[in-house]
Amino acid sequence: MTAPAGTGVPEKNPVVIAVPKETIVGEQRVATVPEVVQKLVKAGHAVRIEHDAGTAAFYPDALYTAAGATVVAGRHELFYGADIVLFVQPPTVDVVAELPEGTIAVGFMNPTRNLDAISRMRDRKITAFALELVPRITRAQSMDALSSQATAGGYVAAVLGANNCPKFLPMLTTAAGTIRPATVLILGAGVAGLMAIATAKRLGALVEAYDVRRAAGEQVRSLGAKFIELEINAEGQGGYARELTAEEKVMEQEMVSAAVARADIVITTAAIPGRKAPVLVTKETVAKMKPGAVIIDMAAETGGNCELTEAGKTVHIHGVTIIGPSNLPARVPFHASQMLAKNLQAFLGLLFTKEGALVTEYADEILKASMLVHAGTVTYQPAADLLKGGKA
Known part of the structure; x- marks a missing residue:
């Protein structure tokens, strides 16, 4: 030069x-x-x-x-x-x-x-540019660090859930009988959630997913997971979810609670930019879960989607393991x-x-x-x- x-x-x-x-x-x-x-x-x-x-x-x-x-x-x-x-x-x-x-x-x-x-x-x-503020437009897809790191985080969350679950994830037919597959529930089907779905499916689990955005259902089904639907549409600007009304929150909570109760692994990914993470799993819901069930709360650092999550810690309540991991992408x-x-x-x-x-x-x-x-x-x-x- x-x-x-x-x-x-x-x-x-x-x-x-x-x-x-x-x-x-x-x-x-x-x-x-x-x-x-x-x-x-x-x-x-x-x-x-x-x-x-x-x-x-x-x-x-x-x-x-x-x-x-x-x-x-x-x-x-x-x-x-x-x-x-x-x-x-x-x-x-x-x-x-x-x-x-x-x-x-x-x-x-x-x-x-x-x-x-x-x-x-x-x-x-200093002139500072924040990767969090890169707009989600077509030209900027190659610069979308939030999505790339969420992909890494979703993968780690699924593996972390499998590692802490006391069950096999895939169905097994053995001389000792048939082992039914574990059920994994993903709450939030953004980039991290979709990667968690794909990883859990590859591990052989039955996978269900929920997102307040109806448009996410097509992506969830394309990965072979069951989409749990609520008859509302909460899609907001920029591809993020809008906040639900009080009535919608009650409907959502009842449906999510039932799905959480039947799951062996629950991975929560729901976040609203700049705000505290919404609570999707209450302490009452945790009390209804199976002994040995696992919650991986990817929103732990912003308050947690589970009411009992402690950021950076693993807690055991009612026989349920609740993990509030920090900086999941750094694990890969x-x-x-x-x-x-x-x-x-x-x-x-x-x-x-x-x-x-x-x-x-x-x-x-x-x-x-x-x-x-x-x-x-x-x-x-x-x-x-x-x-x-x-x-x-």
Whole structure:
């Protein structure tokens, strides 16, 4: 990317992309992988990786070096002169303090619940893009990190349920008699729920699923599962579910309670963006479940779909095992990192001109929608409103 000597053409410095090692306990993913590094380097960019950043995801430093990245020992060397920094987990206040002013940060940002760090990014004039805010439009499908990581989470949830269930999942015909298949119930048929359905089916279970969106029924049936239907339609904007009315909630609860009571494994995935997770499984419903039944509550970190869920813990009540896991995608870090890295690679394409330089204006609709902070201003209005309200 450097002009030949004597041509009179000024040298073009490559864009420096830095990838730190994640510091959150239990986080094993990394924001880029050697396959993507190779493509970025080939495009003329410089990639720096913090030592051991990919080790927990089974991408050792040697693979990054072979792909053309520079592996550095510490944060100071990593961030010095960096143009773009890629994250998995939202950067902490301390990490933001180490970023050079004007740096572009891209990753999950937890935009309404990480206000101290967002405030610090504003003060340091960091430009931050939140992957959670990437719009769900056709052009942005390759950048949809929420969906890619939900896919990983749904897979892990089904395997976790099977691992904690005291029964075989498939039907078995043996000399000791016929073993009936276990019943798995998936509550919420979004990306995570559909992956959980597909995985449970592959393991041989009878699978039922419920979602308040009627349109989800076709997808559920296409995977070979039974769709439990309620005669309401709660499809909201952007493909998410709207909140149910009081009467609808009573109808839903009665139907869900009956389905939960007959299930051996229940996987709950229901979430409303920016709000507490809806309660789908009450303590009274748990009391009706079979001894040995298992609940995997994928919404544990936002309050839980089960009334008795404790985030990050496994509890045993009425003979039922209730698991409130955190950060499920990190349990399959190799492929979760690979998927996330490709999402980030696609997103980075919006930040470069055809010549490989950084864009000077963020005019693209995807960049506008996902921008969190820029030029000393919090551009994502919900976060800005919370900061104005003194909730940082």
